[in-house]
Amino acid sequence: MHKSYEIIEHTADIGIRCRSSNLKELFKNAALAMFDLIAEKPKSSFLQSFLNKLSPNKSEKIEVGVKGQDTEELFVNWLNELLSLSAAEGLIFYDFIIEKLDSNILEAVAIGNEFREYRVNKEIKAATYHELKVSQVKGAWQAEVIFDV
Numbered sequence: 001m002h003k004s005y006e007i008i009e010h011t012a013d014i015g016i017r018c019r020s021s022n023l024k025e026l027f028k029n030a031a032l033a034m035f036d037l038i039a040e041k042p043k044s045s046f047l048q049s050f051l052n053k054l055s056p057n058k059s060e061k062i063e064v065g066v067k068g069q070d071t072e073e074l075f076v077n078w079l080n081e082l083l084s085l086s087a088a089e090g091l092i093f094y095d096f097i098i099e100k101l102d103s104n105i106l107e108a109v110a111i112g113n114e115f116r117e118y119r120v121n122k123e124i125k126a127a128t129y130h131e132l133k134v135s136q137v138k139g140a141w142q143a144e145v146i147f148d149v
Contacts, residue, residue, distance in 0.1 A: 005033035008144060014122070015131070015146040024098045026134075026141040027075065027106065031082055031096050034127070034147070039092045039118035060091055064108045071103055072134045075143060078106055079127035085110065092118045124149055 008015035016033045020026040066081050068074030082093060091112035100107040125148040133144040 004029040005036075007037075008146070013128075013130075013146050013149055014124075015144060017144045018142065020141050021139075023071070023141050024101050026143055027078055027101065027108075028096045028098055030075065030079060030143055030145065031093065031110075034079055034082070034124060035086075035093050037122055037147070038086075038124055039115075039120045041118050059111050059113055060089065062089060062091070062093075062110045062112070064106075064110050066106050068104050068106075072129075072132055074104060074106055075134050075145070076127045076129060076132065078108075079145065082110060083124060083126065086112070090115050122149055 004020065005016045005018045008017055014037065016030065016037070018026055018029045018033055020029050062085055064078075064081055064085065066074060066077040068077045085091070086093060089112070091110075092115060093110045093112035095111040097109040097111070098106065099109065128146050128148050130146045131144060132146070133142070135142055
């Protein structure tokens with residue numbers, strides 16, 4: 001998979017820098033990057049194959065709606081809502097359909113599979129406002145966010 005982000009090293013935490021041609025894609029890429037840091041789908045093993053046969057896993061779709069006073073607050077609220085839903089539903093999200101996005105409202109569908117399908121690498125507690133940047137530079141969108149781990 002072509003990565004649409006880079007990792008930002010930060011004392012005791014971790015961050016990402018994402019770039020995109022439009023704002024919807026930026027929000028989607030940031031969410032994909034966050035879940036890429038959290039977990040990865042392991043190569044198939046005998047045990048995993050056996051568990052999948054006992055209980056086949058289907059993707060689940062979750063409606064997501066967040067608000068914010070501005071684009072930066074909306075960005076952080078989006079990522080934190082996804083973290084909350086992931087923990088509550090026991091899902092790792094792997095795709096996002098952003099249906100509506102303006103300066104203070106985002107409506108989307110998050111698509112994910114159960115945790116058991118993945119190897120968890122890192123627990124991300126929250127997206128933070130520390131060194132947060134969401135801006136348009138030379139016609140492209142860019143975001144930087146630090147996660148509390």
